[in-house]
Amino acid sequence: MDVREKVVVVSGASSGIGQAMAVILAAKGSKVVMLARRTDRLMAMEAELKAAHHEVLAVPTDVTNRDQVNRAVDLTREIFGRIDVVVNNAGIGYFGTVEKLPIEDFRHLIQTNVYGMLNLIQSSIPSLKETHGTIVNVSSVLSKRALPFLSAYASTKSMMNALADGLRLELRTYGVHVLTYCAPETETEFHATTKHEAGLDPTPGGYRRKASARDVAARIVQALVEDKREVVESKTLEILNWF
Numbered sequence: 162m163d164v165r166e167k168v169v170v171v172s173g174a175s176s177g178i179g180q181a182m183a184v185i186l187a188a189k190g191s192k193v194v195m196l197a198r199r200t201d202r203l204m205a206m207e208a209e210l211k212a213a214h215h216e217v218l219a220v221p222t223d224v225t226n227r228d229q230v231n232r233a234v235d236l237t238r239e240i241f242g243r244i245d246v247v248v249n250n251a252g253i254g255y256f257g258t259v260e261k262l263p264i265e266d267f268r269h270l271i272q273t274n275v276y277g278m279l280n281l282i283q284s285s286i287p288s289l290k291e292t293h294g295t296i297v298n299v300s301s302v303l304s305k306r307a308l309p310f311l312s313a314y315a316s317t318k319s320m321m322n323a324l325a326d327g328l329r330l331e332l333r334t335y336g337v338h339v340l341t342y343c344a345p346e347t348e349t350e351f352h353a354t355t356k357h358e359a360g361l362d363p364t365p366g367g368y369r370r371k372a373s374a375r376d377v378a379a380r381i382v383q384a385l386v387e388d389k390r391e392v393v394e395s396k397t398l399e400i401l402n403w404f
């Protein structure tokens with residue numbers, strides 16, 4: 162896919178991987194629609210990118226709220242006339258044992274990581290069928306192999322992958338492509354904002370060499386350009402096999 166002039170909606174664009182993707186795509190000539198809850202950050206990004214003559218739009222959106230997601234999709238179509246790519250990047254973590262996992266926290270994880278993805282996918286499928294567009298899901302290497310204290314989070318990413326696998330075949334006849342990107346551990350705000358079970362060391366094991374958000378975002382954009390179906394950052398997976 163040539164991403165120039167393409168209308169790309171990125172969820173979770175206010176920080177980390179999503180923010181870096183928005184910047185990279187805008188620089189490549191995409192029209193980028195940025196979704197997240199933190200309005201101040203989104204507006205600052207919009208102002209900065211517009212000042213650099215990029216075509217972008219910030220739409221404060223909570224992906225768990227279907228009405229807000231529908232509004233963002235409608236607004237995108239109103240302003241840019243189409244949607245070519247949807248990037249499901251918004252996500253949250255949880256660090257704790259399965260034994261003590263509060264059901265409320267698990268529900269919140271599923272609501273954000275799974276229902277949030279589903280809301281944006283279901284809302285934008287009619288537009289993507291028109292453009293033979295692409296859905297990109299930012300998953301995790303942990304979806305392939307969970308680590309201790311990360312099972313709840315990993316299971317939401319496995320759910321994302323399973324939904325994407327079926328969806329890919331369902332949408333094939335409409336020319337809509339689905340890309341699953343299983344990200345490695347990345348240096349973002351994610352780890353600081355992830356809720357931790359009391360008394361657990363948030364840095365177990367030896368592997369803490371994190372990729373930069375910019376590098377990971379660049380790899381996702383590259384996978385999009387190359388029409389990849391699934392990318393699993395296998396170097397990290399090899400390391401996970403030590404555990």
Ligand code: NDP
Pocket residue numbers: 172173174175176177178179196197198199200222223224225249250251252253254273277299300301302343344345346347348349350351352354374
């Ligand atoms: P960040 O915490 O930096 O970014 C998460 C983004 O998601 C923020 O922009 C946040 O914006 C947004 N978000 C969270 N909840 C909602 C919501 N309800 N509605 C809309 N937006 C929401 O972390 P990363 O950049 O690291 O995470 C991006 C994705 O990458 C996530 O899906 C994560 O699971 C995945 N990932 C991250 C890894 C890592 O090591 N960092 C490893 C593997 C995968 P706001 O708060 O403004 O709404």
